[in-house]
Amino acid sequence: MMTPAYTPPVEEGEEVTVGALLAPDILVMLEENPDAIAAETDELHAKDLADVAQALPREMVAPFLSALPVERAADVLEYLNEDLRTEVLETMSVRQAAELVTEMTPDDRADTLEGLEEETTEGILSEIPAAERAETEKLLAYRPDSAGGLMTTEFVSVSQDTPVDEALAAVRRIARSERREAMNTIYTTDSAGRVQGVMSLRELLAAPEGAKVSDIAWEEVQTVPITADREEVARLVREYDLVAVPVVDENGVIQGVVTVDDVIDALVEEHTEDVQRFGGMEALDMPYTQIGFFSMIGKRAPWLAALFLSEMLTTTAMGHFQGELEKAVVLALFVPLIISSGGNSGSQATSLIIRSLALGEIKLRDWWKILLRELPSGLMLGAILGLMGIARILIWQQLGIAHYPHPNLLALTIGVALVGVVTFGSLAGSMLPFVLQRLGFDPASASAPFVATLVDVTGLSIYFYVALLILSGTLL
């Protein structure tokens, strides 16, 4: 029927989205018969239409959205990448943008406006209906990573003495006439709007005729304060297997609902932050591809500089043993090998403890149990590396690749130093998250480079003291 005039770039071996496949046809239709687009695409999920938009040439995205019914276009807008969404809204007329934004769900509307230039946001806000404007301004006032910043104000609640039949009729009416984002769960409230109970739509359907909603609702409702951190919301959803959490003000009055899809997005963002911080930097808080050059340097340089300053202590430590180094330069050759082994075992231990603390498997008070566990682990891992180190020296000597002075004593020094440094690495790496938590920091600030730096300085001292002990009178 149609010949694709435009082929979006698709990479070999890369997954092809429905949207990318459709884009060429849509492009032809945009030129020849834009009115047919709505009907042709009406069975597609908004996410797939967003993929179509991503695959279109940039200047065709706004015409594409205009070809869709406005509530559909608003849905698609929610699924666009933040940068494309911003670009599209900023190229539209303010009235057109306002019309689209009005149709979005309240939480996504607030998120969208947050990403725009302040001037554009003001312009759009002034053009949307007063009720939506007030609601949006309220949501914009909450921190984006708080329960208030995540919640939608479209939810269903009924008074607790409503008869079940009446509640069901009301739910049906709402479902028919308006979009309510959070509709899988229904809340019961007292006359002041305080949450009293919760039931699933399915429990409401299953209720016996003649009952009141308070008879079937669960009275123990998990709620979060409007200022709660998104991690707290995520914890509740995960532990109680919820699809929505009601958000309440200081009087217990329900203000909104956080739905599970936003919790998943929050979890994925937390994951990204954790990996970046464990990599030894501040979390970017936006995609790598979108952050500006100097903003990125600002996230990386302070940690690098702090680590550099601490690592300067290695120079001091080595300066302390400069006399020994001059007598036996061979000792210097093993410095990177020994200190990196300590850093690596420390990095392993830290990653284990950070996640165990985050998941609540261990508590602050368990630090000594971990210490008692990491001590034998460190000794055993150190012994394995120590034997490898000894083997390396003796084999190299035997094969004539290297000619070490006092090879047996040198091998013993390296072996013993590795046991000491790896054990210290495991202990320091496992205790660092506890120390940070005790001091009120997030234990996840204990990055791999942080541990490595900590272990490098001490590791050098361990190495040189072992050398002094074993090599005194021969090499030293």
Add this chain to the structure above:
Amino acid sequence: MMTPAYTPPVEEGEEVTVGALLAPDILVMLEENPDAIAAETDELHAKDLADVAQALPREMVAPFLSALPVERAADVLEYLNEDLRTEVLETMSVRQAAELVTEMTPDDRADTLEGLEEETTEGILSEIPAAERAETEKLLAYRPDSAGGLMTTEFVSVSQDTPVDEALAAVRRIARSERREAMNTIYTTDSAGRVQGVMSLRELLAAPEGAKVSDIAWEEVQTVPITADREEVARLVREYDLVAVPVVDENGVIQGVVTVDDVIDALVEEHTEDVQRFGGMEALDMPYTQIGFFSMIGKRAPWLAALFLSEMLTTTAMGHFQGELEKAVVLALFVPLIISSGGNSGSQATSLIIRSLALGEIKLRDWWKILLRELPSGLMLGAILGLMGIARILIWQQLGIAHYPHPNLLALTIGVALVGVVTFGSLAGSMLPFVLQRLGFDPASASAPFVATLVDVTGLSIYFYVALLILSGTLL
């Protein structure tokens, strides 16, 4: 009314769960009036009752579960920690355990049995009704981290030509008579059981009278094959904001449904695995507190040993410059400082790229864009550290803390080497995940210690060549 005879240990500053607070009262009731427990706790979420169980003395957990109605006890069992759940089931009589397990949702039943000794599992399976046994054996055959291993077989599907009223009546009947875990979404199927459409319970409620379900169902259904990896399931749920994903066999026949709560658990497990692998070890695949000593060593030692073997190249590299080191031992003092800076900047870059690739922000083909971005970043970060290094040498010299030979040339050497090493670190760290992905490995295998090792070896060469260039004729 009651005096608590037993106080569970609660840590200062630690969050107190409802369950932990109730445990003392429950303990008294278990001794004095166990029949009252069911009524006293009937408004609590199963998760809170699981917290009660965790806070009870171990030997009282089975009596506590026995005091609850069996379907309630089964719910509580689902929320117990795996080790407590295993312990409780293994201390019960096989018949009692089978009764409880029969009441669990199919997916949790399979997960629970998977955690038990094979003998116990066999015993329990032989005691549960044939239909549940067959269903459980089917689920047990799938990999636990596949769609088949995650799915429940309790879902609602209707034939596509069912009238809406009839479908609603059926849903209501099911909701009243049986528990179906995945009930927020309803699937329509053809006569062969192939998925044809999807609708939310809310869309079914909103449907006009007289319509058929096929009129209101969405025809583009996101499904996953039964063998799909859980990451694929999680991606669909995240991208399409789903609360459930249907799992189909090779003919498109629906076999089960993965619900969002299991997807969240899978995401959290992936998060743990990623952090542990980035820490330079194999993922534990079970809680740190539960894994055996030698299993843990087995997850850590191979990576430590592989890194150690690679890091031995630093000894070779330094041996290559032993002559220079003998002439100027002062050069050795800065070795840890310089190579660790390269490792740190590399670790930062790797953490950025791993997450960007995982989130699909960048693709394999974008490697050169990243290279063009990391080059100036590395140069700038290197310049910052270089200036700090130069300042350190000159200030120490000025203050008389150190007496370096040719301090200006030495400072220049350190500064230039830092620019080179940090730039190389950023480039190597950012390219490593691409190289791994290109070779068919998971880019998340690029751990911080891996990058540090890679950079240490090259970093040493950069440092000594810079030294030769600048210090030839003076120090060297």
